[in-house]
Amino acid sequence: MNVKAARCEAWAEVAHKALPLDALVSLLRAFGEPSAILNASRRDLAAVVPTAAVSRLMEPLPPELLTAIRAWLAEPGNELVAWDDHDYPRALLELGHAPPVLYFVGRRELLNRPALAIVGSRNASPQGLDNARAFARALADAGLTIISGLALGVDAAAHEGALEGSGSTLAVVGTGLDRVYPARNRELAHRLAHHGGLLSEFSPGTPARASNFPRRNRLISGMARGVLVVEAALSSGSLITARHAGEQGREVFAIPGSIHSPLARGCHKLIREGAKLVETAQDVLVELGLASRTAAVVPTNRPEESGPYAALLIALAADAADLDQLAARTGLSAQELCADLMALELDGKVAALPGGRWQQRP
Amino acid sequence: MNVKAARCEAWAEVAHKALPLDALVSLLRAFGEPSAILNASRRDLAAVVPTAAVSRLMEPLPPELLTAIRAWLAEPGNELVAWDDHDYPRALLELGHAPPVLYFVGRRELLNRPALAIVGSRNASPQGLDNARAFARALADAGLTIISGLALGVDAAAHEGALEGSGSTLAVVGTGLDRVYPARNRELAHRLAHHGGLLSEFSPGTPARASNFPRRNRLISGMARGVLVVEAALSSGSLITARHAGEQGREVFAIPGSIHSPLARGCHKLIREGAKLVETAQDVLVELGLASRTAAVVPTNRPEESGPYAALLIALAADAADLDQLAARTGLSAQELCADLMALELDGKVAALPGGRWQQRP
Numbered sequence: 162m163n164v165k166a167a168r169c170e171a172w173a174e175v176a177h178k179a180l181p182l183d184a185l186v187s188l189l190r191a192f193g194e195p196s197a198i199l200n201a202s203r204r205d206l207a208a209v210v211p212t213a214a215v216s217r218l219m220e221p222l223p224p225e226l227l228t229a230i231r232a233w234l235a236e237p238g239n240e241l242v243a244w245d246d247h248d249y250p251r252a253l254l255e256l257g258h259a260p261p262v263l264y265f266v267g268r269r270e271l272l273n274r275p276a277l278a279i280v281g282s283r284n285a286s287p288q289g290l291d292n293a294r295a296f297a298r299a300l301a302d303a304g305l306t307i308i309s310g311l312a313l314g315v316d317a318a319a320h321e322g323a324l325e326g327s328g329s330t331l332a333v334v335g336t337g338l339d340r341v342y343p344a345r346n347r348e349l350a351h352r353l354a355h356h357g358g359l360l361s362e363f364s365p366g367t368p369a370r371a372s373n374f375p376r377r378n379r380l381i382s383g384m385a386r387g388v389l390v391v392e393a394a395l396s397s398g399s400l401i402t403a404r405h406a407g408e409q410g411r412e413v414f415a416i417p418g419s420i421h422s423p424l425a426r427g428c429h430k431l432i433r434e435g436a437k438l439v440e441t442a443q444d445v446l447v448e449l450g451l452a453s454r455t456a457a458v459v460p461t462n463r464p465e466e467s468g469p470y471a472a473l474l475i476a477l478a479a480d481a482a483d484l485d486q487l488a489a490r491t492g493l494s495a496q497e498l499c500a501d502l503m504a505l506e507l508d509g510k511v512a513a514l515p516g517g518r519w520q521q522r523p
Numbered sequence: 524m525n526v527k528a529a530r531c532e533a534w535a536e537v538a539h540k541a542l543p544l545d546a547l548v549s550l551l552r553a554f555g556e557p558s559a560i561l562n563a564s565r566r567d568l569a570a571v572v573p574t575a576a577v578s579r580l581m582e583p584l585p586p587e588l589l590t591a592i593r594a595w596l597a598e599p600g601n602e603l604v605a606w607d608d609h610d611y612p613r614a615l616l617e618l619g620h621a622p623p624v625l626y627f628v629g630r631r632e633l634l635n636r637p638a639l640a641i642v643g644s645r646n647a648s649p650q651g652l653d654n655a656r657a658f659a660r661a662l663a664d665a666g667l668t669i670i671s672g673l674a675l676g677v678d679a680a681a682h683e684g685a686l687e688g689s690g691s692t693l694a695v696v697g698t699g700l701d702r703v704y705p706a707r708n709r710e711l712a713h714r715l716a717h718h719g720g721l722l723s724e725f726s727p728g729t730p731a732r733a734s735n736f737p738r739r740n741r742l743i744s745g746m747a748r749g750v751l752v753v754e755a756a757l758s759s760g761s762l763i764t765a766r767h768a769g770e771q772g773r774e775v776f777a778i779p780g781s782i783h784s785p786l787a788r789g790c791h792k793l794i795r796e797g798a799k800l801v802e803t804a805q806d807v808l809v810e811l812g813l814a815s816r817t818a819a820v821v822p823t824n825r826p827e828e829s830g831p832y833a834a835l836l837i838a839l840a841a842d843a844a845d846l847d848q849l850a851a852r853t854g855l856s857a858q859e860l861c862a863d864l865m866a867l868e869l870d871g872k873v874a875a876l877p878g879g880r881w882q883q884r885p
Contacts, residue, residue, distance in 0.1 A: 287852075288842055292782070417779035417791060420654065420802040421883065423840060429779060432800050438791055440782040480646055480756045480785045520785075 169241040171195035176261040233365035260362035267358025276306040281315030281391035289392035297322030299442035330357040335377035337367040387412030393427030481520040531603040533557035538623040595727035622724035629720025638668040643677030643753035651754035652680040659684030661804035692719040697739035699729040749774030755789030843882040
């Protein structure tokens with residue numbers, strides 16, 4: 162076994178002891194390296210940490226666990242990113258509850274880019290999924306790492322959207338990286354491994370356990386500068402992630418929706434409690450200080466209209482209108498309007514609505 | 524002419540001089556009565572107010588205006604509510620820009636109930652109109668006077684909703700009360716006169732003038748404890764009414780909507796600027812201190828769907844959809860969907876939208 166592999170194994174073994182983080186910090190200060198901690202005598206350990214921690218350190222890990230970790234690390238592409246690794250997410254170190262090791266597959270450079278978590282309902286509406294995808298794509302293209310949890314619904318849509326864009330997306334999972342959950346997202350996990358990344362604080366072989374998901378959720382919000390909640394019922398776990406985010410000093414963003422949609426209630430609750438209401442990816446960038454409001458190219462706003470149809474596009478900028486309203490707003494005749502609208506429709510700039518009304522396309 | 528009629532005429536005449544309000548207050552302190560002001564000599568007036576105000580007072584009103592006012596006041600049911608009238612809205616007096624007289628038709632007791640203004644787009648969506656109606660009805664039944672401007676769209680829907688409920692609604696109009704604008708709301712105005720009320724600070728005969736509507740809007744927000752904006756484009760006049768409301772120390776409420784609806788943008792802007800996001804009439808009552816959060820009966824929540832159409836109703840819960848989308852969401856055939864949708868429409872549970880789309884009714 163080479164030096165690097167041995168080092169990784171020692172980190173994995175120490176991490177698996179699940180010591181209080183301050184005890185682990187004291188041990189590393191005293192012994193320097195995880196392997197030195199593992200090789201230290203009971204007496205030397207007892208000089209640094211309380212008896213309970215010493216007993217835990219002296220107890221050997223189950224051999225099958227060590228075998229599983231070793232086998233996983235031996236696979237090409239599989240990596241361990243420990244506290245002392247240059248690529249370990251600095252956002253987590255600042256928080257004070259950073260897991261000592263992260264099992265990782267993918268593009269290491271994504272771990273320390275400014276990140277946004279996108280979370281929401283597993284049973285999102287088609288519109289919610291579209292929103293997750295569109296925000297993720299635009300924000301990945303703007304240089305953010307999109308973090309989510311590889312769940313069905315909003316999580317998967319956010320990863321997909323980011324993969325359609327620059328690909329900068331990380332899935333933080335609540336199982337061992339050899340156990341993709343849910344199985345329906347296996348293909349997505351493969352694409353993430355190649356074009357984005359997957360990470361877990363749980364050792365290879367760890368199955369889906371309900372008790373591990375809250376820890377995973379804290380990691381999602383902790384790695385990000387902010388959490389965007391796309392659609393969430395009042396009982397949604399996404400609200401818990403948003404609460405962690407607030408406690409961790411992260412921004413919370415929420416997309417509003419119809420008051421008749423149960424999936425908008427969670428977002429509305431967050432907005433009432435102080436989350437930022439966002440309508441566009443640009444809104445998120447502005448709030449994170451990564452773009453300025455004045456220089457904003459809000460995808461749903463448009464640069465000043467000019468050209469032959471300027472008056473007509475301006476007349477349609479605020480809301481949909483029928484021919485009479487457009488005639489009043491532009492001074493054009495019905496015949497002129499029909500010709501211009503047809504040209505604009507062919508151009509993909511306006512769309513006809515039922516009832517003879519017209520609307521600008523976003 | 525009886526004493527009351529003479530008094531009303533004198534008030535109307537003095538009000539029509541449009542003196543600065545502090546000058547009018549000084550005159551009333553000095554002379555006691557509007558008729559005494561009108562009969563005072565130039566010298567006596569000059570001892571109280573500046574020359575410009577004296578000249579204005581000495582200039583006779585056009586006789587046709589006096590005739591119009593006199594004729595209007597002579598009609599049964601038409602009234603003038605002046606500063607010294609017990610029924611004059613106290614909310615306006617507290618603001619410092621209360622018009623000296625209000626021309627009024629309807630139930631005087633509505634003038635001093637706690638009031639909520641409901642405003643929004645003239646081109647509201649069917650869902651927006653339904654929301655305006657439902658909130659108005661529930662809040663009128665809860666004892667609030669619903670104030671709006673008798674415009675098309677949200678205004679009319681709010682008046683209608685309140686009339687379906689307890690009827691406590693007032694229209695504040697920007698024309699003389701003999702000139703209902705827009706004409707399409709004439710029938711609604713008649714019902715308001717009988718079951719709610721209409722008021723204007725403008726003399727009978729005043730036509731629709733663009734310059735008068737901002738003053739009317741300030742009256743709408745000034746009479747209310749809060750303003751609820753139902754749907755508004757970013758360029759909507761409702762945002763100006765909301766700004767007045769804020770300046771007047773009134774609460775501002777806004778109903779959120781889809782980020783893809785131009786008619787939700789104005790509401791979202793208000794929420795970002797501090798307006799309260801509301802989902803239910805109960806939310807408004809709680810914010811106004813008229814109900815407690817714990818006792819909330821959320822009218823727009825529904826019991827879990829069950830019965831033969833449960834899947835279809837759930838598929839329509841989040842947003843409107845066409846047959847293809849419903850087929851994808853429910854697994855039902857087009858023929859089954861058509862039959863079920865017809866049954867639900869007859870039952871008043873869903874509504875057909877233009878373009879073959881369907882929507883749940885609140």
